[in-house]
Amino acid sequence: MKNVSTKWVALGIAAAALVLAGIVSFYASGSPDGLTKVSEDKGFASAETEHGAKDSPLAGYSAKDVGNDRLATGIAGVVGVLVVAGLGTGLVYVVRRRDHQPAA
Amino acid sequence: MHVPDGFLDAPTSVATGAIAAVCVGTALVKARKELDDKTAPMVGLVAAFVFAAQMITFPVGVGTSGHLMGGALAAVLIGPWSAILCLSVVFAVQCLLFADGGITALGTNITLMGLTTVAVGWLVFKVLQAVLPKRLSLVPIQAGVGAFLSVPVASLLFVGLYAVGGATHIPLGSLATAMVGVHLLIGIGEGIITFLSVGAILAVRPDLVYGARGLLAKRELEIKPSSTTGAPA
Numbered sequence: 352m353k354n355v356s357t358k359w360v361a362l363g364i365a366a367a368a369l370v371l372a373g374i375v376s377f378y379a380s381g382s383p384d385g386l387t388k389v390s391e392d393k394g395f396a397s398a399e400t401e402h403g404a405k406d407s408p409l410a411g412y413s414a415k416d417v418g419n420d421r422l423a424t425g426i427a428g429v430v431g432v433l434v435v436a437g438l439g440t441g442l443v444y445v446v447r448r449r450d451h452q453p454a455a
Numbered sequence: 456m457h458v459p460d461g462f463l464d465a466p467t468s469v470a471t472g473a474i475a476a477v478c479v480g481t482a483l484v485k486a487r488k489e490l491d492d493k494t495a496p497m498v499g500l501v502a503a504f505v506f507a508a509q510m511i512t513f514p515v516g517v518g519t520s521g522h523l524m525g526g527a528l529a530a531v532l533i534g535p536w537s538a539i540l541c542l543s544v545v546f547a548v549q550c551l552l553f554a555d556g557g558i559t560a561l562g563t564n565i566t567l568m569g570l571t572t573v574a575v576g577w578l579v580f581k582v583l584q585a586v587l588p589k590r591l592s593l594v595p596i597q598a599g600v601g602a603f604l605s606v607p608v609a610s611l612l613f614v615g616l617y618a619v620g621g622a623t624h625i626p627l628g629s630l631a632t633a634m635v636g637v638h639l640l641i642g643i644g645e646g647i648i649t650f651l652s653v654g655a656i657l658a659v660r661p662d663l664v665y666g667a668r669g670l671l672a673k674r675e676l677e678i679k680p681s682s683t684t685g686a687p688a
Contacts, residue, residue, distance in 0.1 A: 360659060380513055382520040386457070389630070394623065402557060404554040432506060446487055
């Protein structure tokens, strides 16, 4: 049981992330989240101002100009997973490389 | 709980931005000690998983939803400082690419959903580890409890920020009641997802769970009667 290689664990997590973001996300609840709901109930929802990135091709977790909602959400999710994984890994590389600099 | 632009005034947003910057900067230094050959490859994956899980909003009560924040989950898997880096990447990407969470509120969101859930989740986890029997099977439960508590604490901190620099003047008691009430429910989801995720990795590779390391070191020191299985590959 304890012999699952790191590679397979990594693939498992990556697969889980891609399936969640690429497929399951379409079925996520469309209701306002906790803070949004409270802001509506307490009357400060209107304080929200326009988002600077509202014209991003992935704004609102939906790929722009993709007609099919399921596909638009899935594409946005997969791109997000790849970008986040890439940035996270890159950050680790930078943080660790500084640690391994030769003494002289 | 992504805070949009406009909910908090500029001075408050600048203050949370400064807090976030200092903590992320500290994390960049401190994470070096956590990141060895086992945790390092996990960081990008955990960040990706937290991002994906945050897309899965689950219903809590009528007409309201919530999603994982992931601080306790990431802290137990890869260590608290690395977790801060992980979640900061997630919130930055959500903000800039997906227009989720205000740009001026990025510091606020990193502070509330990143720093707070990591700190509370990790502290509760460590306290429970200290007072409960040192058993590997308890790790997912301890992580789940930490995760559960981290969400209402984060929501209460939002109320605190709103009291200082909120857009409107509203009775803080009722805001706190509403925020903590709904986030206790979201916290249950946070706890369950964290319990399941930590449990899954612990079942196959306990050595990849940062929060379980102390227990493993102890276990490996036990004298085994007959070592037919030999040394780990």
